[in-house]
Amino acid sequence: MSANTIYLALFIYFILGSIIARQARSKLGSGVNDFFLAGRALGGIVAALTYSATTYSAFMLVGLAGFTYIGGVGALGFELIYLSGLVLVAFFGPRFWLVGKRYNYLTPTEMLGDRYQSKAVAFVSAVAAVIFLIPYSAVQLIGIGALLEGISGGAIPYLAGVVIAAVIAVYWTWTGGLKAVAWTDSLQAAVMLTVAVLSVIFIVYRAFDGFGGMFTQLEARYPDWLAVPGPGFFNFKAFLGLTLPWFFFSLSNPQVSQRLFMPRSLGQMRIMVMGFLVFGFIYTLVSILWGFSARLLLPDLTAADSATPVLLSLNIVPSVVALLVMLGISAAAISTVNSIILTLSSMVCRDVFKFVSVCSDEQKELRVGRVFVPLFTLVILAFATLRLDLIAALSVASSAGLLVMVPALIGSFFWKRGSAAAVLASVIIGGLVATILQYSGLRPLGLWPGVWSGIVAVTLFIGVSLVTQAPKEKAEEFIGYLRGELSRKNVI
Amino acid sequence: MSLERQRIFWAVLFFLMILAAFIVPFTPLLNDLTTFYGAFLFWNVFAIVVIICLGLITARWRDDDER
Numbered sequence: 132m133s134a135n136t137i138y139l140a141l142f143i144y145f146i147l148g149s150i151i152a153r154q155a156r157s158k159l160g161s162g163v164n165d166f167f168l169a170g171r172a173l174g175g176i177v178a179a180l181t182y183s184a185t186t187y188s189a190f191m192l193v194g195l196a197g198f199t200y201i202g203g204v205g206a207l208g209f210e211l212i213y214l215s216g217l218v219l220v221a222f223f224g225p226r227f228w229l230v231g232k233r234y235n236y237l238t239p240t241e242m243l244g245d246r247y248q249s250k251a252v253a254f255v256s257a258v259a260a261v262i263f264l265i266p267y268s269a270v271q272l273i274g275i276g277a278l279l280e281g282i283s284g285g286a287i288p289y290l291a292g293v294v295i296a297a298v299i300a301v302y303w304t305w306t307g308g309l310k311a312v313a314w315t316d317s318l319q320a321a322v323m324l325t326v327a328v329l330s331v332i333f334i335v336y337r338a339f340d341g342f343g344g345m346f347t348q349l350e351a352r353y354p355d356w357l358a359v360p361g362p363g364f365f366n367f368k369a370f371l372g373l374t375l376p377w378f379f380f381s382l383s384n385p386q387v388s389q390r391l392f393m394p395r396s397l398g399q400m401r402i403m404v405m406g407f408l409v410f411g412f413i414y415t416l417v418s419i420l421w422g423f424s425a426r427l428l429l430p431d432l433t434a435a436d437s438a439t440p441v442l443l444s445l446n447i448v449p450s451v452v453a454l455l456v457m458l459g460i461s462a463a464a465i466s467t468v469n470s471i472i473l474t475l476s477s478m479v480c481r482d483v484f485k486f487v488s489v490c491s492d493e494q495k496e497l498r499v500g501r502v503f504v505p506l507f508t509l510v511i512l513a514f515a516t517l518r519l520d521l522i523a524a525l526s527v528a529s530s531a532g533l534l535v536m537v538p539a540l541i542g543s544f545f546w547k548r549g550s551a552a553a554v555l556a557s558v559i560i561g562g563l564v565a566t567i568l569q570y571s572g573l574r575p576l577g578l579w580p581g582v583w584s585g586i587v588a589v590t591l592f593i594g595v596s597l598v599t600q601a602p603k604e605k606a607e608e609f610i611g612y613l614r615g616e617l618s619r620k621n622v623i
Numbered sequence: 624m625s626l627e628r629q630r631i632f633w634a635v636l637f638f639l640m641i642l643a644a645f646i647v648p649f650t651p652l653l654n655d656l657t658t659f660y661g662a663f664l665f666w667n668v669f670a671i672v673v674i675i676c677l678g679l680i681t682a683r684w685r686d687d688d689e690r
Contacts, residue, residue: 204666207662207663212644212645214670215673217677346659350658354658357657357661357662358661359649367649396686398686400684401684408677409674619687621626623629623630
């Protein structure tokens with residue numbers, strides 16, 4: 132595909148998104164809650180689309196398709212168990228939403244700090260989010276750079292792709308805060324899903340005469356790919372190690388859990404949850420079928436991640452659809468990065484520099500938050516250009532590293548004995564365990580970093596809580612308030 | 624059923640379903656069934672059942688102005 136065609140498509144996409152972002156800005160209020168949470172008044176459909184676009188990154192059509200290519204159907208189990216993690220939102224979503232409104236929480240880390248009555252808890256949790264989410268975002272940009280470079284046959288330099296994606300992400304975010312992110316995410320989610328479904332139908336019908344034909348060929352040529360452990364990639368320990376941390380994604384990742392503060396009502400939250408489930412189910416199936424198609428059509432690839440770009444370059448997919456898929460993958464990455472940038476920026480004053488004078492009132496906090504939008508983007512951009520091994524390790528470790536916040540989050544709603552010291556111990560030591568194991572490649576007892584960080588965090592949270600002082604008064608008030616409200620609103 | 628009992632009922636049900644999603648495809652029941660109606664169908668049905676259950680749970684949520 133020619134570089135000029137790709138540049139033109141990206142330019143049109145950028146202009147379209149920018150019109151939407153500026154439109155969103157015209158409806159933006161002036162407060163911190165308006166900029167970072169869309170005034171806690173998001174409608175269900177937009178909330179579902181932004182939740183979907185934020186959650187699903189370039190990983191799906193590139194990484195998950197690659198997992199299917201080398202490991203078979205286990206990739207489907209991994210991703211659908213992740214999707215079933217939305218049961219956590221059925222339990223915790225209304226709880227987040229209720230306390231968010233009552234105590235005016237802006238970030239999930241602020242909620243932890245207040246609930247455990249400790250500024251250190253908010254600070255450490257926010258810093259942990261920055262440490263794990265910046266490399267994760269950098270990897271998204273790296274993915275776009277590599278995709279554009281690959282699809283253009285090297286005519287678009289890697290760095291150009293990375294910079295284009297970063298500029299799009301930062302401009303939309305800076306223009307209109309969460310409202311612009313949510314509205315452009317809606318556009319991006321629509322593009323992601325439409326082109327993914329369209330392209331897979333093209334491939335399956337053109338190459339295999341339909342889904343039946345594809346499965347008949349799989350059963351004949353690659354039967355192992357339809358079972359686990361199958362070809363071996365998804366042995367049980369690997370499956371557990373990959374899947375367990377991702378199951379808790381909806382709670383552990385602040386750019387996603389912050390979205391639980393945003394719906395206008397519980398009814399709108401319901402639309403958000405159900406809309407996301409339907410989106411996620413379809414998008415997962417498409418990514419898996421994409422990987423199976425690559426297995427049948429391109430049996431000799433050496434790098435599984437190249438399955439998608441190479442498949443796009445075959446003549447099965449019309450070039451206009453291939454171009455749209457490239458846009459869809461870029462959209463998936465950009466919509467994840469811009470949400471992370473906004474969430475991290477919202478934490479700067481609220482959780483990290485709370486008592487510094489530049490954050491002393493709401494307007495100053497908003498100004499500082501907005502300044503950090505381009506600053507975080509620059510840091511992510513710098514990381515993406517470095518392409519260090521540590522960045523990849525930290526990115527992979529992000530799900531295991533952020534998992535360590537889950538015991539503290541669940542404890543804040545259900546366990547009055549939970550203490551600040553326990554949160555600090557579980558987040559700091561659990562996070563270190565995740566990083567060290569990921570970077571060193573060690574697998575004690577054959578278990579993956581995400582399993583170990585989970586075990587360490589739960590043990591420390593419970594153990595340290597039992598021997599330290601909990602903020603009893605706050606716990607009583609917080610949990611007591613929820614008990615009454617949940618009962619009134621019929622929430623389990 | 625009281626809200627507390629419902630909470631326990633759904634928590635236990637989800638725990639069992641998710642445990643099954645982790646284990647069943649690796650057991651002899653499915654791990655040598657190399658066809659469309661093996662692990663592929665199992666995980667799809669699992670996801671659809673979870674989505675239906677979440678639809679039932681969230682349908683009961685009430686906003687203040689609805690009462």
